Amino acid sequence: MLLRSSWTPRLASNGTNATERVVLALADDIVEGRLAGGDRLPAHRDLAKTLQIGLGTVTKAYAILERRGLTRSVKGRGTFVAIHQAHGDRQIDLSSNAPPAALGARVLARTLTGIARKIDADHFNLYAPPGGHLEHRRVLARWLETIGLVVDPSQLVLTSSARQALSLAFDLVCGRQGVLLTERITYPGALALARRKGCRIQGVEMDAEGMVPQALAQALDGVAPAGGTAVYLTPTLHNPTTATMSAKRRRAIVAVCRRAGAWIIEDGVYAAASDGLPQLATLAPDITLHVNGLSKSLGPGLQVGVLALPPELCGPAQDLLQDVPMAPSAFSCAVVDEWLATGVVASVQRDLRHEARRRSRLAVSLLGASELVWHPDAYNVWLPMRRDAAEGVVSAATHAGVKLTPPQTLMANPKDKASGLRICLGGPSLDELTGALALLATLLKRSA
Structure with missing residues (x-):
């Protein structure tokens, strides 16, 4: 004998027809927690009789709810709420x-075996230089080549995350009382960092390709910073709008910044999806600080950040790092080296894209x-x-x-x-x- 449903049938007060009113009533009660995951819904005929609506109307409403993932039907048993609410401890x-x-356990096991055969014990026994071991910078330079960015390892600073690299970039070219121009809507981590550092943030209008060059030029004309002036932007898969700049737009942004004498801070954490589009650091290596990291393109557990610098900023970066070294773990760098050598990087990126x-x-x-x-x-x-x-x-x-x-x-x-x-x-x-x-x-x- 099937259990009766605990739901009290009703029609929502809004909705253009009976089907939509049934859908809205049930969806509201599921969302509000009045129906819990696993609860049974009334049988089609019972609900149609109670609400005095057609059987086809109920069938159509239940089908809509199932397509939305709110319910599931079990042959011979009935229709049930599919959503397990998280009103308690878990969201x-x-x-x-x-x-x-x-990443699966098998890949990680093979990685550990490969690392064990060739890892340099000195990288564990000695403190890393402020910008990271030269060997590790060479490894990350090889990784940057996979996104079309060729950088001399001597111009790289390694950090424990992309956010640390971004923090260092802000310190180098913006700093307290400097002006940071960025997209009107942008990555919340960057805004939080800049505000804590005392940067004056100015939003720039966007369109379907991201930051608008004409709006940036106008904004830079009115800047009178007490510190430096920098433009922070994400040209590929902008966070949060997903906008991606064309090659033409990238060149226009570079031209505006060069005319205004402004530094560019390029957030390249999603650049693996750029499909051959030039990085801003390739178009303007003398004025662009390129921020990147592996957590977005390979996995959150791989905490390695990298900052590619114009030559004139390498010395100041080393000075800042004397006080607060940021080098990543030797183990993480060894993992990257192994994955580049064995093709895991390309494989993981294909899987992530899929x-x-x-x-x-x-x-x-x-x-x-x-x-x-x-x-x-x-x-x-x-x-x-x-x-x-x-x-x-x-x-x-x-x-x-x-x-x-x-x-x-x-x-x-x-x-x-x-x-x-x-x-x-x-x-x-x-x-x-x-x-x-x-x-x-x-x-x-x-x-x-």
């Missing part, structure tokens, strides 16, 4: 822009493509909206057990009214992601 995190998991595309398509299918901004190789999607609306969705999602990036952390100008939702796709399992996106789709529909 599904869509706020951290991490890559999907791509998984990013699968997750992007999932997001588009559940959230809709009309307003969503996305790129098949990005680990996030972007949904532009007013700041107050975005804050409301973030709050509702938190209550439903889904963590999103607060919109104000992405804004160069905290008073700007335009913002949006950064929805990160890489961290959760595919099942968790499906459930979280389904919940988010319901919240967005209700908000609209």
Whole structure:
């Protein structure tokens, strides 16, 4: 004998037809936690009779809910809530822009075996020079060549993360009371770093390719810094909007900065997806500081950052590093060396690209493509909206057990009214992601 459903049938007050009213009523009760994962829904005929609607209407509504990932049907048993709510201890995190998991235990075991045969014990017995061992800088220079950036190892500084490399870049060319121009909406980690360092942040207008050269030129004309002037931007898969600059746009940005005498800080952590587009550091090596790291392109556990510098900044960087050395672990550098030699780097990047595309398509299918901004190789999607609306969705999602990036952390100008939702796709399992996106789709529909 089948158990009865605990749901009290109702129709939502809004909705254009009976099908949509059933969908909204059930989706709301799932999102709000009134129905828990595993709860049974009423049988089709029972619900149709109770609500005095057609059987076909109920069947269509249940099919929509299943496509959104909110329910699942089991042959011979009925329809059940598919989402396990996280109102208690655990949230599904869509706020951290991490890559999907791509490394298996077998690859790691082979890596450890390979490292054991050739690792240099001196790298463990001695302190590293401030910018990293020369051998490790050569390894990272080889890795940068895979994204089309050729740099002399003597112009590289190695750090324990890309964020450390970015912090050092800010210290070198912007500093306290300096002016940092960046995209109007940008990477929250960069904004937080710059604010802590006392930089004066100025947002620059964007379009579908990222920072607009004419807007940057106008902004630089009005700059009167007490310190340095730097332009921070992400030309490939911009975080959070996923915009990627064409080669023409990159050259235009370089030309504007060169005329204004401004330094460029290029965030290249997603540059592995640039498909032959030139890095800004290739176009203007004398004025560009290129920031990169391995956590986005290979895996979060590989904590190696790298900063490629113009020759005139190598000395000042070494001076700063005397006080706060940032060199990565010898073990992490040995892993990179082994993976470059054995082809693992290329293999992992192919796997990450495949998984990013699968997750992007999932997001588009559940959230809709009309307003969503996305790129098949990005680990996030972007949904532009007013700041107050975005804050409301973030709050509702938190209550439903889904963590999103607060919109104000992405804004160069905290008073700007335009913002949006950064929805990160890489961290959760595919099942968790499906459930979280389904919940988010319901919240967005209700908000609209």
